[in-house]
Amino acid sequence: MAEFKLPELGENITQGTITKILVKSGDTVKKGQNVLELETDKAVLEVPCNVEGVVGQIMVKSGAVIKVGQPVFTLSGSSTAAPSAAPEKPAAQAKPEASSLQPAQPSTAAAASGGVTEMILPTLGENIEKGTVTKIYVKAGDRLEKGKNILEVETDKAVLDVPSSAEGVVKEVLIKPGTVVKVGQPVFKIEGTVSIAKPASGISAAKEAPAGTKTTTPPPPVVQPPVSQAAVPAATQPAVHKDVPAAPSVRLLARELGIDIGQVPGSGPGGRISAADVKAYCKTLNTARSAGGGAVAAAQPLPDFTKWGATRREAMSNVRRKTAEHLSIAWNTIPHVTQFDKVDITELEKLRKSISGSNKKISVTPFIIKVVAQALKKFPQFNASVDMSTQEIIFKDYVNIGVAVDTDRGLLVPVLKNVDKMSILQISDELTALAERARLRKTTIEEMQGGCFTISNLGGIGGTYFTPIVNWPEAAILGLSRGATEQVYTDGHFVPRLMLPLSLSYDHRLVDGADGARFIRWVVEAIQQPFLLELNK
Amino acid sequence: MSSSVQVVVIGAGPGGYAAAFLAADLGMQVAIVEKEANPGGVCLYRGCIPSKAFLHAAKIISEARHAKNFGIEYNTPHIDIDKLRDWKKSVVAKLTGGLGALARARKIKYFQGEASFLNSNTLKIKKADGSQEELTFEKAILATGSRPSMIPGIPQSPHIWDSTAALNLETIPENLLVVGGGYIGMELGTAYRELGSKVSVVEMMSGLLPGADRDLADVLNKRVKNLFTKVMLETKVAKMEAVADGVAVTFTDKEGKEFKENYNKVLVSIGRRPNSENLGLENTKVKLTPRGFVEVDDQRRTTDPNIYAIGDIAGDPMLAHKATHEGRVAAEAIAGHKVAFGPQAIPAVVFTDPEIAWCGLTELDAAKAGLDVTVAKFPWGASGRALTLDRQDGLTKLIIDTKTQRVLGVGIAGVHAGEMIAEGVLAIEMGALAKDLEMTIHPHPTLSETSMGAAEIFFGTSTDIFKPRK
Missing domain, CATH: 2.40.50.100 (RNA polymerase II/Efflux pump adaptor protein, barrel-sandwich hybrid domain)
Known part of the structure; x- marks a missing residue:
């Protein structure tokens, strides 16, 4: 079937x-x-x-x-x-994979993979050749799983837990507590094994001591900028490594990703590096970089809250989990600065109301999106991303703006594409449709990707200012709060004006404080004096 | 007159034309400056190709003689040297003409002439027709190659040949001395021997083919011992004098004893030197090494950001296939691709009979670096195919990292070794383990089975050879 x-x-x-x-x-x-x-x-x-x-x-x-x-x-x-x-x-x-998937049918599994083998003591760490068995965690008849601890061994350096390097059922235990075992010596006879622990091959050595890593914490990988020769300015030099087992196509991939192939741990036989290894290494580098060397909060152990009263645990929804991951990366990667300002939207409100009919409501957001789209052209560093691995800034020639939408399953940010080429009414229609689809969970993945800048409007709920988190890898985010009528002193009089609080957070790696202030001032003035948009074209 | 291009390639050997063609295919505007009317370089005009045509002829003669062993006897062949030379020339003409057509099809500007740099953006071209032209460029690729080295202080004589002269096939000398037992000397020496010359070899080092592992070189030694009149090792040429119809050569052996012999021709094949002079490099930021090679980085860029260098001029090994690969790297680097020249193995082939080929780590290298390697050898006496060719004088060996079991080097001596070595290069580039070679099914009956056989020997489980397990 x-x-x-x-x-x-x-x-x-x-x-x-x-x-x-x-x-x-x-x-x-x-x-x-x-x-x-x-x-x-x-x-x-x-x-x-x-x-x-x-x-x-x-x-x-x-x-x-x-x-x-x-x-x-x-x-x-x-x-x-x-x-x-x-x-x-x-x-x-009778597929062999099928038999290994079914739990606890050792005899048939053994028949499929060919009888009894010996599991040897794997390499425990550098210069460790033997140890005394202090505990045996398994007995005959137990099923071994790869990675599960099977022995405790005391060496002259430390007491180590030894994980299994094989899968199968233990037939016979060949050692006792107190036995001195050498690396490579058989410790169990196992049956039905998908063993990688074939006698005395170098493969276990290449895997580098799973037990040994318990005692030492490897330093986080460091991104080394490529060495450039003084006489050759601005040359990105892909490194050449001799004696690293990787196919030419894999080496090319590493060069294209700007990765030093010599640093990539190989998972294949003989330490061979696959394309997947390069990608995985790239990912660890990115994570290490976004963690910025500091500890990630999630890694800290939690106290036992039940000491203080009843609690319950609920699985995070996918959206919540993704939000948590993504915002941690953003917060850890980007040095944030938030600049506040207020914009007078009295005239804008009059205009907005005059064109909003009974069947068509236009919010203030499309107007702001249009202004921001122009501002991104005026201030290109706000439409950019940092690539620390190559030490380059990526400037974008397109203007896509994400709009944070509050849905019943959490925060979603659908993206309006090429808003610089759309009229305010088009933006309004598109935004209404997109937000509606997001609430109905109908947005496609494409519609959620490719943003350059995000706008988050909390005006419908209230509040004055807030400090939005930049939606990494974008460079900035603009938060809108609730507009309120205030006394504004103009030309010797206090006059009532409708003032909208703005909160602009930006990536301080890309944007200097002065430019942050210039950007928000430009946005404010363009909203108050819309003709500026045309003047600056 | 002056014009300008994006990329100019100086010298159109196998490195230069590969670079130029790829640069053009990548959408760049390309020019070539080359002395000859068509691309080809030493490889096609005065090296690989003519020598292989010549060696093929020699091999036919040797095989015809060899056939006596299994009951087929031919008369002594009649050799028409003029016809042989014409055939060799026609092979060269066909290949170089084809390359010329490929250059035109790619709309590459072809200047026949010599170039020298006025600065890091301008070349002066002295064209073959006597006129001059300036060419400005964004990037230049230096691919001027190398030429045979000569022993300093020897007389000018038509009887003293370099490899170029030897390949002209003007005459079949009665007595030929080959100075230098490297691959060029051995290839041309054995070829002239088959055409009828009495050939002697003199070599300063203690063995022929210095640089190759001894067990591989020994397979060839055994054969040439019977072919050559004299093989003088650890012997130097002290003096050469032009005499009537030949050269008088004075040797010094390792004890310092001098002796003298006369030869009709002397072939000097003591190595090659880079063509890095008279290029106006002093007007650029290009730096040379003490041996006259151009300093390059991993992308083959010189110390002048506008100038790249590839092939023989960029350093050892001076081999056409290395130059071709470098040329492609340089062209892609100019196009902004993140490439680098980082081969794990560059094959070397000596096209003697039997051929000697190796790639990656040699045993000599491993010993020098103190690496823990295991060498697995498969003697061709155990190969059915070798026996059917009546050529069991062969050896296939793998140099394997003892710990990881990775194949680090491959060496082959025997007929067709040059064709077989590619498998070894691929194995090394892919990071193959001995197990991979052992488990790859090789066709039977072929000589290629011997690499699988050598892997079996590594595991002590050879089908063809019984070796008690340790």
């Missing part, structure tokens, strides 16, 4: 929560037919089927979190695209 597995959904999407299952057992499905509705951290998606046939058993429930590649339902009478189809050929179809 074939299975329908959750297909790839898009870049960086590995899982989602099922919000609806659109088929039931017995249904005939066709290729391209939507079978699931899935909420990811970016959007709600409909998942089309990539196989054909009659739905058998549905293996997931609404509300469950499923990962890409996870089986969703079984399928019969199918002519699938997947090569594993060939239904009902019982004996030949």
Whole structure:
């Protein structure tokens, strides 16, 4: 019987929560037919089927979190695209992967992978050759899992926990507490193993001592700027490394990403570096960089709150989790400055009301978006991102503005594309439609990406000022609060004017304080004197 | 007259034309300045290609003689040197003409002439027709190559050849002395031997093919011992004098004893030197090393940001395939790609009979660096294919990192070694383990099986050779 597995959904999407299952057992499905509705951290998606046939058993429930590649339902009478189809050929179809997935059926698994092997004591750390067994955590009949501790060994340097380097069922324990064991010496006989601990190969050495890492904390990787020769200004020199096992295409990838291939740990046999290793290393560098060397708050242990009263734990929603991750990165990466100001929107309000009909409401946001779009052209450093790895600033020639939308499932920021080319009315229509789709969870991932600048309008709720967090990798965010009528002293008189508080947060790496003030002043004046927009063109 | 281009390539050997063609394919406006009417360089006009045509002819003669071993006897061949020379020339003409057409198809401006720098943006070109032209450029790629070194102080004589003269195939000398037992001397020496010359070799070092592992060189030694009249090792040439119809050569052996012999021709093949003179480099920021190579970085950029250098002029090894790769790197670097010249292995091939080829780490290198390696050797006596060719004089070996079991070097001696070495280069570039070679199915019966066989030997599980396990 074939299975329908959750297909790839898009870049960086590995899982989602099922919000609806659109088929039931017995249904005939066709290729391209939507079978699931899935909420990811970016959007709600409909998942089309990539196989054909009659739905058998549905293996997931609404509300469950499923990962890409996870089986969703079984399928019969199918002519699938997947090569594993060939239904009902019982004996030949006993797939080895299947047996390793099923828990605790050691005898069949052993038959599939060929009998009893020995698990040896893996390398424990540099210059550690032997140790005394102090504890054995497993006994004959136990099932070993890779990475689970099996032994405690005392060496002349420390007491270490030794994790298993193999999977399978322990047949015989070859050592006792008190036994002195050497690296490479067999410790267990195991059956049904998917072992990587073949005798005396260098592979375990290349994996570098899983136990040893417990005692020493490796320093966070440091991004080294490429060495440039004095005589060759502005040359980014991709490094050449001899004796690093990586294919030419992988080396090229590392050069393109600006990564020193010599620093990348290889996961392949003999320490071979794959393209995936380069990408993973790149990710750790990015995380280390965004953490800015400081400790991330999440890493701190929490106190036991139940000491003080009842608590309950709830899983974070995808949106909440993503928001938490993203804002941590933004806050840790960007040195924030927030500049406040007030803008007189008395005239703007008159205009806005005059063009808002009963069936069409125009808010103040589209006007501000239009002004900001112009401001981004005037102040290009606000439409930029920092690339610290190459020590470059990326300037953008397009103007896409994200608008923070408060929905029942959390904060979403759909992006209005090319607003500099749109009229205020077009922006208004587009914004209304986009915000509505966001509230109905219908925005696509594309609609949530590509922003240059974000506007967050809390005016509907109230408050005077706030300090918005820049939506990294953008350079700045403008917060709007509630406008209020104030006494303004003009030409010797106090006059009532409608004043809107503005809060501009920006990335101080890109924008100097003076430019921050200039930007917000320009925005204020352009709103008060709209002709400025045209004058400055 | 003056004109301007984005990229100018000076010298159109295998490095230069590869760079120029790729630069043009990447959308740049390109010019070539080259002495010859068509691209090709030493490799096509005076090196790889003519020598291989010549060696092919020699191999036919040797194989015909060899066939006697298995019952096929030919008469002594009649050699028409004029026809052989014409055939060699036609091969060269076909290839270089083809390259000329490829350059025109890419709309590359071709200047036949010699260039020298006026500054870091301007070249003066002395054209073959006698006129002069200035050419301004954004980037230049120096690819002027190298030329044979000569022993200082020897007389000018038509009887003293360099490799270029030897490849002209003017005559088949009765007696030929080859000075220098490197790859050029061995290739040309064995080829002239097959055409009928009596050949002697003199080499300063203690063995032929210095730089190659001894076990590989020994496979060739065994054969040339019977071919050559005399192989004089650890011997120097003290003096050469022009005499009637030849050269009188005085040698000094390792004991310091002098002796004298007469030869009809002497081929001096003691190495090559970079063509870095008379290019006006003093008008740029380009720096040279003490040996006359141009200093370059990993992208083959010189100390002058506008000028790149590739091929022989950019340093050892002076091999066409290294130059080609460098040329492509330089062109891409100019186009702004993040490339670098960082091969894990550059193959070296000696096209003698048998051929010697190696890549990556040699045993000599490993010993020098104190690396922990295991060498696995498969002797061709155990290869069915080698036996059917009646050429079991061969050896395939892997140099393997003992700890990681990575293949760090491959060496092959035997017929077709040059064709076989590519597998070793790929293995090293891909970071292959001995296990990978062992588990890759090689076609039977071929000589290529010997690399799989050597991997089996590493694991002590060879099908073809029994070796008790330790």
